[in-house]
Amino acid sequence: MKTRLNVYFSPDLLRRIEELADRRRLSRSSIVEAAVASFLSPDGSDQREAAFTRRLDRLSRQIERLERDVGISVEALALFVRFWLTVTPPLPNDAQSAAQAKGRERYQGFVEALGRRLAKGKGLLQEIPNDILTPSCNTGAASGDEPMADDHDPTSPEALGQR
Structure with a gap:
């Protein structure tokens, strides 16, 4: 009534x-x-505030993960560049053109290998915890999915030995 x-x-x-x-x-x-x-109704504004808070918390966690991932990527790249520049001797002038051709070939292989890894959907950042948990398995690939050893995979032992 x-x-x-x-x-x-x-x-x-x-x-x-x-x-x-x-x-x-x-x-x-x-x-x-x-x-x-x-x-x-106090619930209406409280519910909206709680929903905004949950969304902001989720976004904050996502940004923190992105910052961590970018930090790992930058450190890995810096370490690789330092290592590469330290161990790679300069080439004589007569070997420059052959080295450039081989570099283009290796780069194409790198792009193809990267495309395969991205297509799998599992990247380095997902493999790092597995590598840390299984230190005896120091092959560079986690969970047994080794890169294919062919002419187009720059991470294969054959390609790494051709430097």
Whole structure:
């Protein structure tokens, strides 16, 4: 059972209530009742705030993971460049063109191997915890999926030995 309550509205607010009631094909009383219930319900704003907080927390965790992954990538690249520059001797001038051709071939093999790894969906960052947990398996690949040893895989022992 509902109780009658007389309220006074400004002409502009009453016009807006009437327009909304007409658009939604509802009574003016139901529009006002819903508005008052929403105003009195502390759950509405609390629920919105909790939802925003959960979303912000999730985004913060995602950003932290991205920062960690980028940091690992940068450190791995820096370590590789330092190692490469330390162990690679300069080439004589007469071997430059052959080395450039071999470099293009190896780069093409690298791109193909990278494409295969990306297609698998499992990357280095997912393998690192497995490598740490199984130190006796120091082959460079986790969970037994060794790269294919062919002419197009720059990580194969044959390709690494050709430097």
